[in-house]
Structures are given as structure tokens and as C-alpha cells.
Amino acid sequence: MTTGDQVTTGDEVTGERATTGGRVTTAGAPHGEAPGKAPRGARGGREYRSPARSAALHLTLIAASVVSVFPVAWLVLTSLKPRTVIETASVRPFEQPTLANYAQVLGETRFLTWAGNSIIVSLATAVIGVLLSATTGYAVSRFRFPGFRSVMWMLLITQMFPVAILIVPIYNLMAGLGLINQFPSLVIAYLTSTVPFCAWMMKGYFDTVPVSIDEAGRVDGLTPFGTFWRLIVPLAKPGLAVAAFYSFLTAWAEVAYATAFMTGDDKYTLAVGLSQFVGQHKAEWGLLTASSVLIAIPAAAVFLLVQRHLVTGLTAGATKA
């Protein structure tokens, strides 16, 4: 499909979009509800594996799982060792298990302050990002309008802005406004990447909502805004939540802006604070591992719950499938 007939053949584009959107949902749904079950039922009769091949398959997957889990498992085990053991080259999983590192992290460092800072900044980024970008995601999903391609390009290009290009001007700007070492400066910096990204992800989600729902709304006399607000938003809540969660994660794990902008240790986010534990001269591996576990466990738990939707959102935004 060439550029020129983009707008005039809009009905074709939309029709195609509706059907592919439907296909994605149906293809994803059985898997989403009961991983493994549906394909087994459907394909079980067709594929038969010899015991040797079956063993090879499982061994490969077990090896891959070990590689994938080992670093995290070792982190957890290390955090339970006293400092004297950590700083010996021990390969034993358990040695004098203790919770001393956790007690020290929670009691003697500013870990909780940093966690609070991270939560404030990430929440603000997520909420503002989603509010600003939801209608745009809808518009680029449903309408072909003059400027459509420019908007899509803008969304794509701002996502690939290297951190190095905006950080200096934004830093100078924030310094001029007296916002260095203040949370708003970080939120603003993060919005530069999360707003286009959320719009992109939500386009993907809106694409999977059948166009017939919009049509029904329009037939009943709703304006495009009414359709969006009353019909699409309630249906797209999971998509909005995923976009918000993704922005939250982006802000939560960001290092460069936070390192440059937050100068006082009462304003550090977790990513900056943790690097204080392992500086140039001293390395408190006990504190580092314990706080890493405290950060990683809630993050991983929530993440594993929503990851299926994350992938759909990330890939569907850019493709028809």
C-alpha cells in the first residue's frame, strides 16, 4: 500500500485492521487463559515425540531455565549471608543464614526514603503519561487524517531519542527553573519518553477493540469523543493499566536522569541510591543484595502478572498482527 492512497482507501485499512485485530485476540485468548492446555487439546493427536526427543526438549528447557534463574536465585541466597561470608569466594548456597543485611538496609540506610521517592516519581509519571496520551492512541488507531503519518513518525522517533540528546538541555532548563534536585524535574524528563510510548502502546490496544463498537456508538448518535469516553475507555481499561504500568516501570528503573538531576541523598531514587552501596572505594554487597531483593520481588511479582499484556502492547502498536 503506497503513501498516496492512505487516506482515500481508509475503509480498506480499517476493515483489515478490524479483522487482524480480531485474529490477535482470538489467537491470544486460549493461551492467555490456560497456557498449554488449548494447544495440547488441539494438536495432541497430531504430534508424537519419541522419549529421546522429549528428554532432549526438556533438558534444553531446563538448562535455559537454570541460566535464566540462577543470577536471581544467587542474589537471594547471597542476601542471606553475613558480610564475612559474602566476601569470600564461597560457592555454597547456604552459609550462616541471617537477616542482618535486611535489618541494616531497612534500619540504617535511607532505603525507605529512596523507595518512597521512586514511588512518587513513578506514579506521577504513569498517571500523567496515560492521561495525556490516551486520546492520541485512540485517534491514530481509528482515524486516517492529514498528519497521521507525521504523528506516527513523531511517536517512533521520540522513542529512539538517546538519553544523551535531551539530558543536557533539560538539565539546563531545569537548573534555570530551580527544579534540580526536585521531583518535578524527573517527572518532566520521564514524560518525554513515556508520553509517546504510551500513545504507541495504546494504539496497539485500541486496534484490538473491534471497530463495530465504534460504529454502533456513532449510529446511536455519539460524537467521536463520546464514543471514546463512554464505549472505548471502559473496554480498554486493561490496556490503559498496562500502559500506566509500563511507564511506571520505565521511571522506576531509570538511571541516567536520576543520577544527573538528584543531587541530595534525601531525593535519590532507588536506582541512584543503590549505586551508593557499591561506590568506587567501598562495596557493601550485603546491603546491595538485600535491597535488590526488596526491590525485585514486588516488581517481579506484579510484572509476571501483566507481562502477557505488555508484549501484546509493545508489538501490536507497530504492526498489523
Add this chain to the structure above:
Amino acid sequence: MTADVVAGRRAAPRSGARRLLSRHWYAWAMTAPVVIVTLVLVGYPLARGVYLSLTDATEANMGRTIGMNVIPSTYEFVGLRNYAEILTSATFLGRLLWTVVWTVVCVALHVGLGLGTALLLNRPMRFRSVYRMLLVLPWAVPAFVSAFIWRYLLNGEFGVVNAMLRAAGFAGISWLDDPLWAKVSVIACNVWLGVPFMMLALLGGLQAIPRELYEAAEVDGASPWQRFRHITVPGLSPVSSTVVLLGTIWTFNQFPVIFLLTRGGPAGSTEILVTYAYRQAFEGIRNYSGSAAWGLVILALLVVLAAVYRSALRRQGEEW
């Protein structure tokens, strides 16, 4: 929606500005928040960055306020000197070369291993969801935590990797202090944390390929390789083209892994373009203008890459 399009067709021949406005004002209004925010938050700093890159601004001559004293800026316009310096410097070529190697190796391993595990997972078997959960774990851990984990695992003195090597009778390797091994280390860490996303994305793509195609091919006597080559690969292309582009951009701009694992060291051997530009701006005497110019060079590289990529996709019939 259909009514809208039909109206659009009828109106197309005599479309004036007013027609366009009445037909598209809601689409424009809906995109306005993002466009405005992007122009203000990205466009303005970008324009300022372009300006700074044409000056000799550093920390020393940048205007600032200390207490009650306002010190005016004294930096000057120097034209394209910063760019000339960057493009002719050995540092740039060296960093560019390593950044390209880093990106290509990482993305190739991400896609290769991701596709491999996705193919394994995309078949009926016991414990499938357990494997899937375990394999996704690296993506669930925030990247900066992963970088710290790896820094500990690869620690020369008491890291567990070296401890295992020694227990097996080999000499330990100074992973993060030797230029070559440091490169291997950052790549290993980034591959570890990047594969799960590729795996999940490609798995989703695999499951969207209609099963009947495989059955028909089997009936026609296609070998497993032929089925992979002529059904799986084309069927995956919408997803794989996107994730390769995303993965390339993410890896090219991968800041936390390099910055937290090796800080670009030893002696700058693992420094990619992005971390180099960052350290110019925020370490030592802050070289704002040089860093801004570096940033723009990096952006130019990425835009060229994306444009080439997109035009290749459009030839294959992508929508935009």
C-alpha cells in the same frame, strides 16, 4: 467510522481547508495533547540542544545563579566545530565501531535465543507454563538491579562465576577489569536480560500463525526445515520486524547496563556512544556543547537506521 470514510470519499474531490477541518477536527483535537507535550518537552529541549551543540558551552562559561549573584553566560557560537571534532576524532570511530558490534551481537543473540526458546515453548508438553515463567524472570527484574547482580556475580575476587571456575580447576578471569572480558561481560548481561522479551513477542507471533498452514504443508510432504523456512519465518515477519527495530534502538541506547556494570571501563573499552556522551556532560568539567553534539550525531544515526528499516518494511507492504 464507515459513515465517516464514505463521507470522506464523497468530499475528497472538493476538499478545502474548511472541509478538512470539519472532517478531521476531532482527530486533531485528540492528538493535540501528545503533539503539544512532545513539542514543548522534546521539541524545545531538542532545539536548545541543537543550539548548544553549535557553541562552546561548558560548565565554566554557562550562566548560573549562585546565591544572589547572577553570572551571565559567556559561551560563544562556534558553528560546526564540535561536529568536525567529533567526526574526525579517533574516539568517535572507536566508540561507533564498538557500539555497532555491541548492538549487532546483542540483537542477534536476543533474536536467536528468543526464537529458539519460543519454538521450544510453542509445542504441547508438560510444565510448559512453569518453563515460561522461569524463562521470563530476567525481564521481570528491573534492569538496574540486574546490572548490580551481574556486577556481583562477575566480581573478580569473590564473584560466584570465578569461584565456580576455580572450583573446576581453571584460573579465575578478571571479568570486569580486562578490556576484552569486560566486553563479553556487558554483552552477557544484556543478552540475559533481553532474551525474555524477544521470546514472549515471538511466541505470540508463532501462536498467531494458523495451524492449518502447517497441516497442509505436512500433507504436501514439506520437511520440518521447509515448514520453518516457508511458513514460520514469513508468518513471524510482522512481529519480528517490530521487535528487531525496537531491540536495536533499545540496545543502541542501553544506558544502565554499561553505566552500572563497568562505568564504560576499563579505560573506556566498553563505552558505547550514549554513555560516552553522558559522561562528557556530567563528569569532570561538564562539556555541555560537546555532549549535545554527540547526542545529535547519535540521533542522526538512529533516524537513518529507522528510515532505512521502515522503507524496507514498506516495500513488503507495511501500512505506513
